[in-house]
Amino acid sequence: MAQTTPSTPAAVTVVGAGTMGHGLAVQFARHGASVSLVDHRQSNLDDARAGVDDALGFLESEGWLDDAPAAVGERIDYTLDLPAAAADAALVVESVSEDIDTKEAVFETLAASAPEEAVLATNTSGIPISDVGAAVPDVADRVVGCHWWNPPYLLPTVEVVRGEETSDETVERTAAFVEAVDREPIVVERDVPGFVWNRIQFAVLRECTHLVSEGVASLEDVERAVRDGYALRTAVVGPFETADLAGLDLFRTIAGNLYPHLSDAEDPGPLFEERLAAGRGGVADGAGFHEYDEEPEALLRRRNERVAAVLRALDD
Template structure:
């Protein structure tokens, strides 16, 4: 890696020493002879080549301009650089205020130029504002971001260019108000800086201005702004106090006089002290960026009850990822099967963090352009489909096998979180941003934690046309069965019955609470009534005897939807299917569309989803929650973080 820095001033030398310390071969081009001699005698720059003319440098990768803030000078410089250096070299400007498109005005190859606004002292301050213009080529953006990250800088890519970018606009607004307060005689310069350091300064090192507004309450801030905003300094020209100081030659540290008197100050010692403090501040602030650790419940192998808590470090997030602070997790039937060592899960990747019914809050994103998701409460879509096969293009993501045809219908390849990738039975969870779904504030964490299971139920219900008006029997009073019933009842259907067995007597008590019309424990019990047949039967039990029974209980033209899974074969007399015009449909998993729809239903009070939560257990007692679910409680068990 080779970099040429244009300008050997304070910023240029800071950049050169920083890149050199990180293994980059650096050259500095400086036009003033006196300055060049200073640079060549500076021991810090002993490994850096000092140039007195612009010349070809073999294998050069980047040129970073760090000359004084003069727009015309920068424009002519880049017009010259693009002629002298080949197109593969990316040109960077360290302007702190000018639009990048303005700096590129005289260039023919405007796509080569990108803004890299380093902060002084550049060898210490980690942040860099990366500012493309409308012309900047995408490859240049990617190369610069990769370079800065590899150099341990903290680059932020701005979505569009604006005068002064972000940090300097914030700084300029603060400085203008500060000078105005001094000009008006409210405080002295020393008093103002004392107030800023010991209030805003301390807080801003840890909490951004908008983050702090959220903490204080936006309603509180609104009330303050209505009273204070009209009195804030808003003159569009430099304040007289600044104009007068500059006119009199009081330019600050460089002339030994500004708002302060610097004549008796040892500048080198002063700057060294400030840099040491800045380093310590960065060290403290960086503690928040260090890898966080979290605990997760891990199924080590296919063996029965082979689970334990494991501590992990949060990895560095990729651009497509976000970090979720988990709030609650629903225990699914598949979680129970894996926990209890049941067969049929040899396709699962062990060791595995269990849990795919997850609700949490987004606390970090890998891409600064995705900050709109921060602090959002979300659920997780456990499917990562290919997005290209015919099924995906039709929105049938629960059928995606990544364009592979299979004679044996195994669990689809798209099913990932909690099966082939780490799930959410953990304090934290890394998730692809595409797999998060923001949820309505009216949906509780408990209901959100069972919403993926409700989406399974909803997907099955949608197999039945006009389901809100048909007489329907739900077989199996487990979580999916009750979810099916709750969806039907919430839609206004008052003709919903449920069938269980003698061992389900306690579980069937929940039926009355959610509005099920009648409950039965046998086929004979159903037939003993004045029975006219069902329009549809939705089986959530997976018992192989159900299809035969369903044919007897269905009206002609009736529909059987199979949701419960069992690898056992079943047989039905073909003449009964044909003469009865009975249709049989399988329903597997969820689609993104159905999940989003059921989340909207969850915010509607008529859907009795809250009643489906049987019990909540703390994360530290996960295994207790598994045992309760295995003992067939009435509804869902939710792990609360």
């Protein structure tokens, strides 16, 4: 059986049983924590059980489970009772919808029901941590961002985001909890919109849509340039190391020439609007930027298999 370490939260409460919520439950449970997965709808919890089973089956097929899937699954409890679920938690991770009013209601309940020493984390990808903390001023020092990428049981880095009132102790404890479940914390010292990951992701997406809209290259070729070129290299060297390898003088010169020509658009633009107007909202509709003839689950599993292959190659 997986053993806890001094930094591992023995009891974790995950609020919100959607894609991220059940993935978080899997990651904590596979490293020995007892997890309470909470939602406001029983149907969401039922879907989460199936999602947990799929994730554990995938991890077993990759040889990445120390215990049998059933043993890991037994560490996850599914409940509609948030106050009871939070009562003994060392760490609470909220992963409900990206709506500040909903998150405020959750944190007000947590402030009243979680232990005084519990870390109260939000998995928001964009709402300021300080705004969440402002809803519970008496415990704002224990409110912290803990932003995972999907799927959380595969992708190795987690943003730990400091709000205006977040204490040093809370940041340190959260980073330790992340490390204890085999993830790498990225400490975000300033509570800026989008934190680090999404600012970079959407800066790249903005330039990609700009290139296609301006007729510089086709959507398919821009996709390939990022996926099979830029992203392939950045899987092994980051942007600053890339500049070091090429020479800072060269990169400074290129940056000075190129920056004035990069997109500074303040709205998503026609590539989004045209497709959404045509009912092409993504894989669930069978079409988005691309067309799909497979079920979303099959597409997601293939993506996960590719991510696992990259992770395995990087470990070699």
